[in-house]
Amino acid sequence: MTDLELEPLGPAFGSIVHGLDLLTASDDEVVSLRAALVDRKVLFLRDQKLDDDAQVDLGRRIGELTASHPVVGGVDAAHPEVYALDSTDNGFADVWHTDVTFMKRPPLGSILRSVVLPPSGGDTNWADSQLAYDSLAAPVQRLADQLTAVHDGAREFGYYLAQRRGGQGNEWDGEVVTRLDPVEHPVVRVHPETGRKGIFVNPGFTSHIVGVSDFESRAILDLLYAHLTKPEHIVRHRWKLGDVALWDNRSTAHYANRDYGTDRRVMHRITLRGDIPAGPPN
Ligand SMILES: O=C(O)CCC(=O)C(=O)O
Ligand SMILES: [Fe+2]
Numbered sequence: 213m214t215d216l217e218l219e220p221l222g223p224a225f226g227s228i229v230h231g232l233d234l235l236t237a238s239d240d241e242v243v244s245l246r247a248a249l250v251d252r253k254v255l256f257l258r259d260q261k262l263d264d265d266a267q268v269d270l271g272r273r274i275g276e277l278t279a280s281h282p283v284v285g286g287v288d289a290a291h292p293e294v295y296a297l298d299s300t301d302n303g304f305a306d307v308w309h310t311d312v313t314f315m316k317r318p319p320l321g322s323i324l325r326s327v328v329l330p331p332s333g334g335d336t337n338w339a340d341s342q343l344a345y346d347s348l349a350a351p352v353q354r355l356a357d358q359l360t361a362v363h364d365g366a367r368e369f370g371y372y373l374a375q376r377r378g379g380q381g382n383e384w385d386g387e388v389v390t391r392l393d394p395v396e397h398p399v400v401r402v403h404p405e406t407g408r409k410g411i412f413v414n415p416g417f418t419s420h421i422v423g424v425s426d427f428e429s430r431a432i433l434d435l436l437y438a439h440l441t442k443p444e445h446i447v448r449h450r451w452k453l454g455d456v457a458l459w460d461n462r463s464t465a466h467y468a469n470r471d472y473g474t475d476r477r478v479m480h481r482i483t484l485r486g487d488i489p490a491g492p493p494n
Contacts, residue, residue, distance in 0.1 A: 214240045216248055225340040226447035227252040234260050234270050234456060242273045245458070249274075249321060250405050254338045254459040256449055262325055262456060264291045267482055271323055274458075275484035279382035282315055282365065282389045283373040287480060292382070296327075297468075299477040306470035308339065308441055309416025311461050311483060314365025316395050317385045320486035323458045326451045330475035336457065337448045339465045341410035344440045345400060348411075356411070356436065357492045359399035364419040365392040385485075396422060398491025399436070403462050410463045411440050412489060440465060461486065 217230040227248065232241060234257060249255055262270065264287060271277045277293045279286070286292035297303035312318045324336075345353065370392055373381050381389030399421065401412035413421075415437055421429040439445075449457060459466065461483070468479075 213244045213247060214238070216241065216244050218248060218252065220252070221447045222340075225252065225343055225445070226254045226256075226338065228256045228258070232257060234262060235266055237270075237273075239273075246274050249458050249460050250403075253340055253342075253463045254447060254457060257456045258452065259454045260325070260456045261454070264288075264294050264480060267323060267325060267480060268293050271482040271484060274323075275320060278319055278483045278485050279384060280482075281382065282312060282384045283369045283377055283381035283392070285377070285382065293482050295481045295483070297477075297479045297481065299472070299475070303478075304470050305336075305466070305468040307416045308437065308465050308467045309414045310341075310412070310465045312365075313397060313412070313414060314363045314369075314392060314395060314417045315384055317488055318486050319461045319483035321459055321461050321484045322481055323456065323484075324479055324481045325456045326453055326478075327480050328476050328478035329451050329453060330472035330477050333469060333472035333475075334477045335448050335450050335469045337446050337467045337469070338459060339440050339467075340445045340463065341401075341412065341440060341465060342403070342408045342463050344442070344445045345409045345411050347444075348439060352435075353400075353409075355432075357400050357409075358494075359424075359432070360396050360422040360491070361399050361413045361433075362394045362396055362419045362422060363417040364394040365417060366394075367419070368416065394419065397489045400492055401462060401489045402492055404487055404490065408463070409492060411436050413437075414465050441467075462489070
């Protein structure tokens with residue numbers, strides 16, 4: 213491993229990586245970048261010169277890539293791994309979420325680059341789900357530790373699968389996605405590399421908590437969401453062209469501000485294959 217020049221954005225969460233060109237990074241630097249990703253949870257690099265090919269190449273050096281998304285096609289035929297969020301095609305992410313938690317195996321992480329930016333606005337915010345878990349009161353941690361939640365992708369992507377893909381999505385975890393059945397995940401996820409616990413529910417995809425009343429589910433989720441998104445747990449990125457963000461999807465949630473009116477904003481994302489989330493031992 214080589215030492216990367218990391219500028220912290222908060223005591224434990226978020227760093228700007230200086231002095232690293234992602235096009236020419238050495239194998240050692242890529243290993244260090246991956247380690248920094250787990251440690252700092254979200255990383256930003258300025259002035260990068262990635263195109264779709266180079267973004268895919270970078271992703272393959274860090275891990276194994278997934279399809280662009282379980283149901284949304286790639287940006288073009290040559291890049292089935294690249295997910296384009298285009299504001300002129302309803303590509304928004306103005307709900308707090310962790311990527312693709314509606315599948316059994318959500319991505320390990322994501323790599324996002326800005327392609328077209330509005331004159332201002334369109335910042336993205338990340339929340340540190342581990343810091344948020346750690347700062348819950350111990351009895352609330354104990355409650356959350358025991359809970360399981362349902363995540364439902366049909367709410368957000370059911371229409372897309374049916375109407376724009378004719379019911380035939382992409383291959384995900386070895387199977388072509390033809391339906392978005394709800395999945396269950398622990399409310400508290402134990403990070404497979406660090407063992408740290410984090411809040412693993414999100415308003416984008418979590419529908420309810422298992423085994424409690426609707427009223428209890430709503431109240432518990434609202435409590436966890438309000439706590440997860442406290443300003444102390446957030447870093448906010450103001451994009452410039454050439455910026456690349458990488459995040460650990462096992463320990464963060466994110467939200468893209470939709471405050472730029474009818475201006476166009478396009479972002480290209482790839483995701484790294486992840487594992488099945490594990491909760492705390494009973
Ligand atoms: O547009 C953004 O800044 C983030 C979009 C998003 O949620 C994602 O790329 O996963
Ligand atoms: Fe996202």
